[in-house]
Structures are given as structure tokens and as C-alpha cells.
Amino acid sequence: MPELPEVETVCRGLAKALTGLRFVEVEQHRADLRAPMPKNLAARLKGRRIVAIKRRAKYILIGLDNHETLLLHLGMSGRVIVSHEKTTSGKHDHLIFHFDDGAIVTFNDPRRFGLCDLIRDTDVSQHRLLRHLGLEPLEKDFTPEALAELLKGKKTSIKIALMDQRLVVGIGNIYASEALFRAGISPKRQAGKCRAQDIAVLVPAIRKVLNDAIRAGGSSLRDYRQADGELGYFQHHFAVYGRAGQPCPGCTCDTPRTGGIKQITQGGRSTYYCPVRQG
DNA sequence: CCTTGAACCTGCGGGC
DNA sequence: TGCCCGCAGGTTCAAG
Structure with a gap:
């Protein structure tokens, strides 16, 4: 979760x-x-x-x-x-x-x-579980310049890099796909080859998708607390995650021809993206 | 150093 | 109905 x-x-x-x-x-x-x-x-x-x-x-x-x-x-x-x-x-x-x-x-x-x-x-910060952790994406020091520096020379894909907790923390398999979709960047792009222009779009996209989800979680949390006090269950609406074959939201891709949202495997995990928007 | 793949564990849904 | 398979939102460790 x-x-x-x-x-x-x-x-x-x-x-x-x-x-x-x-x-x-x-x-x-x-x-x-x-x-x-x-x-x-x-x-x-x-x-x-x-x-x-x-x-x-x-x-x-x-x-x-x-x-x-x-x-x-x-x-x-x-x-x-x-x-x-x-x-x-x-x-x-x-x-x-x-x-x-x-x-x-x-x-x-x-x-x-x-x-x-x-x-x-x-x-705490030097605990063996925490000391290697990277930037907090909602903090001020998570800037396009900082991310560009972290990605420099990385041969792995941008999607795998975003999930690397030594670089940026908190992004997992869902929000990696969702952030790249919002930024219009292919998950297969080599991390070190992302242009400054792409990263300038990606950083605010990451912030926005995380903040949107927190806001949604906050509201469902209020509902849940009235119900049974459960924390950690949310109704999510994702643009691409888990939506293989469905139409790409927010663009006019010809789904029958393009196949809509595509699912691939990277690093053993599923990635979802729109091949038309995320060229 | 880097990258990849397997391992940890249970539950669920789909195909046969 | 049951069985087997693959898959699931994370992290760590070993091997190449």
C-alpha cells in the first residue's frame, strides 16, 4: 500500500x-x-x-x-x-x-x-535503515537542479531511478508511473539522459501527484475515522497505474489503434504508461 | 562503484 | 470444487 x-x-x-x-x-x-x-x-x-x-x-x-x-x-x-x-x-x-x-x-x-x-x-538520522536515504520530494531542496545532479551518469531507466530511495524517497511503483505520465516522460528513458527541460517538468509533477494523493488520503481518512478508524486504505484514482489497455486520460489517443495504456516490466515490477503522450 | 535478480511472506484472482 | 500460477503499493543482499 x-x-x-x-x-x-x-x-x-x-x-x-x-x-x-x-x-x-x-x-x-x-x-x-x-x-x-x-x-x-x-x-x-x-x-x-x-x-x-x-x-x-x-x-x-x-x-x-x-x-x-x-x-x-x-x-x-x-x-x-x-x-x-x-x-x-x-x-x-x-x-x-x-x-x-x-x-x-x-x-x-x-x-x-x-x-x-x-x-x-x-x-535516528544515522540509523542504518535511514542514513542512506535521499531527498524528501516535498522539501524545498528537491529542485530540478538537485534531481538532475542525482540522475547524472545514471544508466538505469528514469522509472527505476525515481524509485531508488538513495536518490529521492517516498516514490514507489504507483507514483513513479503516475508522475512520469503527468510529466509526459517515457519510463524507459535513460535516467542520465533526461534533459534539464524534462526534469524541470518532472519535479513539479512529482510534487503535485504526491500532494494530490495526500489530500485525497486526508479526506478518506476523515471518512474512515468516523467508520472504523482504519488508516492506510484509500480510494485512489490513478491515471495509468493498473489501467493497461484502457484509454489514456487527458489526451485524444486513438485507443483501438494505439492499444491505450501499456504495461511493461522494469526491474521485475509493472510499469504503466501512454506510449503516445510519453514518447 | 554499478546493475540485475532473487529473496523475504501471504493472499487473491484467473485458468484449467 | 481444487490446484497451480502469476502477481501484489518494499527493501536488502548477493552475484556478475
Whole structure:
């Protein structure tokens, strides 16, 4: 599920619901996800108060009052559910946090590609999971000049490069296709051969598609909180992702002749694009 | 250094 | 109906 917009929406939801609260109980139903979880996690969290919740790349960072940070990653299938009612724990509910106002937060992840760690605040940016991460695409330093510099000499495709978290963070398989569609750039273009002119269009396209998705997530989040407090599920409307064979939105391509949106494989993942618009 | 491919894990939908 | 296959929004590690 989770690329930058989804993780950002989850973070905002958690920040609103949990900031200032204290852990009163932690249920840990298995020892590891993608990697082993910290020893004595429950004991180390119990009694701690949450002081701040932030996002870095696709990581959720929950700052505690003892100068430690609870780090969560949703992997491919991770979900966070906020509730105030006692519910029987379901399949793949690996972590359940209980707070002093009665809030119950469940981390559910069927595929277990997610992650949970607890680290010293002083080590956060230099933590081995975070230190290699690249630019935040919604920050001011993500400029066309900066991206051009990062892409310089790269022989891989622009689509693969956009998903490389060492260069730019937060863009996954969906938003890579969506951003390139909006920018009118072929996903097959060699990254290092993108012209300054293309990159000048691409950077704002990336920002816009991520911000649009955050806005959509924010509204669906409000709806969901009224329903069952689930964070991480959104109704998305994508221009190209998952739409192979369908007409290209926003242009007058002759779908029967061109075949509409095309699906190809890059780096083992599906890419979707309009061959007419994204020459 | 770079690039590619496999691995981790469960669930779901399609074809037979 | 069941079985098998491919595929799924991420990241890491090994091999070339």
C-alpha cells in the first residue's frame, strides 16, 4: 500500500490521535517481521509518553519522552488501525498498543515485509535503515537542479531511478508511473539522459501527484475515522497505474489503434504508461 | 562503484 | 470444487 502519501496520511492520523498519550499495554504476537523486533519491546514502551510523530521517507517515527524513537515501516501490506473499542485480535495483528485514554492501535501486516524498531533519538538520522536515504520530494531542496545532479551518469531507466530511495524517497511503483505520465516522460528513458527541460517538468509533477494523493488520503481518512478508524486504505484514482489497455486520460489517443495504456516490466515490477503522450 | 535478480511472506484472482 | 500460477503499493543482499 504505502508510498509517501499513504505513510504521510497515517502519520498525520496517528499524530492527531496519539500525541501526548502514554502506552499502558503492548501486545506483541511474534518476534519478527522483516527483521527481528527489539527485545523487551513491551517493557520498554510501557509507561512512555508520545511527544511527536513524524515521517522520514516511508518510515513512521514515533518520538517518546525518554529520547527514544519507535520506528515503524508498513512494507507492502502493513496497516495501522486506530480504535477505542476492545476487539478480538485478527489474523496478522502483530502489534497492539493500548494507550491511557483507551485508544487501541493495531499494526497488521499479512506479508510481514514491515518493520518495527526502537532506537535512540541521537541515532535516528544515522540509523542504518535511514542514513542512506535521499531527498524528501516535498522539501524545498528537491529542485530540478538537485534531481538532475542525482540522475547524472545514471544508466538505469528514469522509472527505476525515481524509485531508488538513495536518490529521492517516498516514490514507489504507483507514483513513479503516475508522475512520469503527468510529466509526459517515457519510463524507459535513460535516467542520465533526461534533459534539464524534462526534469524541470518532472519535479513539479512529482510534487503535485504526491500532494494530490495526500489530500485525497486526508479526506478518506476523515471518512474512515468516523467508520472504523482504519488508516492506510484509500480510494485512489490513478491515471495509468493498473489501467493497461484502457484509454489514456487527458489526451485524444486513438485507443483501438494505439492499444491505450501499456504495461511493461522494469526491474521485475509493472510499469504503466501512454506510449503516445510519453514518447 | 554499478546493475540485475532473487529473496523475504501471504493472499487473491484467473485458468484449467 | 481444487490446484497451480502469476502477481501484489518494499527493501536488502548477493552475484556478475
